[in-house]
Amino acid sequence: MSLKILIVEDDGDLAELIAYNLKKEGYQPLVCLRGAQAIKHLEENQPDLLLLDVMLPDYDGFRIAQYVKSQDILRDIPIIFITARDMEQDKLRGFSLGADDYITKPFSPRELVARVKAVLRRAGKEKRQTHFRLGGLYIDLEKKEVKRGEEVIELTPTEFLILSALLENYGKPVSRDYLIERVLKRDVYDRTVDVHIKKLREKLGEEGKVIQTVRGFGYKLGS
């Protein structure tokens, strides 16, 4: 049984595009153009994830989120908000309503899919990835190994931890605080993270460039 994803988005073309890409990944997308429909769909289909545009003609996305979080049966459905701009306000409000992630328009389908996967993984519905490919690199989390072709790239434990965290959040910025508290789990200055990132970029060579800095926040992998 594939995972159901409810897309609530009034722009029909965008909704189709999203649906198409999710389907390609083996998910089962359901599309709603209006908030009112969404509520109905939610109860009938109990989707595994909710992709919610913040701006809707009838209800706004936050109201739907509020509703979801107020119902016992729906409460655990993870939510990803789709926001028009990078509105701090929206972002904050979204997270306070229990959003699991947000994505700002315009976004690439690839990025969206990556986030969906990441959120589902955190919700325990998607099995954890252990092998990744990043450009010409192979990364095997089980073997704790990074290879370029046959050549092994030696990473220190800390470097590997950080790389793993970035991979698991592919496309989504990871804050320094998160890296320090949740990944390294020790109390260090945030400059320290920069230093590890520098070393990682260095060791990964060409692919090091996909580690992007997100100013005022942290780092992310990918576009």
Place this chain on the structure above:
Amino acid sequence: MSLKILIVEDDGDLAELIAYNLKKEGYQPLVCLRGAQAIKHLEENQPDLLLLDVMLPDYDGFRIAQYVKSQDILRDIPIIFITARDMEQDKLRGFSLGADDYITKPFSPRELVARVKAVLRRAGKEKRQTHFRLGGLYIDLEKKEVKRGEEVIELTPTEFLILSALLENYGKPVSRDYLIERVLKRDVYDRTVDVHIKKLREKLGEEGKVIQTVRGFGYKLGS
């Protein structure tokens, strides 16, 4: 009943070579040159493992993988991707559609067989191996014996336990905790493990070097 392995590879010669080597190992290989055939074969034969070239004339390998992962009956079939070393950089993204391993062309038949075995073992379909070759050493877990040619290398019970654990996890790091709790099953200090490892390395001579330390974690066998 031998395990069925579906090979999807458009290069007929390579496919034959792979099939030949897998057959020699007691598997039952099935070859498809096209993605479309593969889908049919999959449903009819329910193979135990899928060897999938990423580049195919019709579908690309990823699409097949997506399909497999979207079908309930097929979802659990492990997949090993065959990729060309210098794949276009456009895949600058972390991904894997549930791939269990990768192998890059060109590869040796021996390497391929080793990966197939490893993946099948993880999937619990391969019976446990009892004898291994490690460089110039022969290791027989049943007889609890290690030989270099005709000369027997005497290991103590503890040393043998540790070596066995490493062999069964070839290439994958084994943590000290695992060795202490699951292998030795007694409550000892972790420095103690180091000492046994040292003795092992000493006794195994040249091959002792393949016991690698994985800093901050434990030890592993292999490249």
Place this chain on the structure above:
DNA sequence: TATAAATATAACCCTCTTATTACCAAGGCT
């Protein structure tokens, strides 16, 4: 463009992990 803020980089030092050695205790065997 000037300025402030954030990040990148390089150098240094200390700490933590592992390697290695020596020694001790327990048990088996002659």
Place this chain on the structure above:
DNA sequence: AGCCTTGGTAATAAGAGGGTTATATTTATA
């Protein structure tokens, strides 16, 4: 008993790894 073997511990040595700081560079914004 005395001798070996085995496994565990403790102490010390060696070195990789990680943290901090100072300085340079980049980026955002007035």
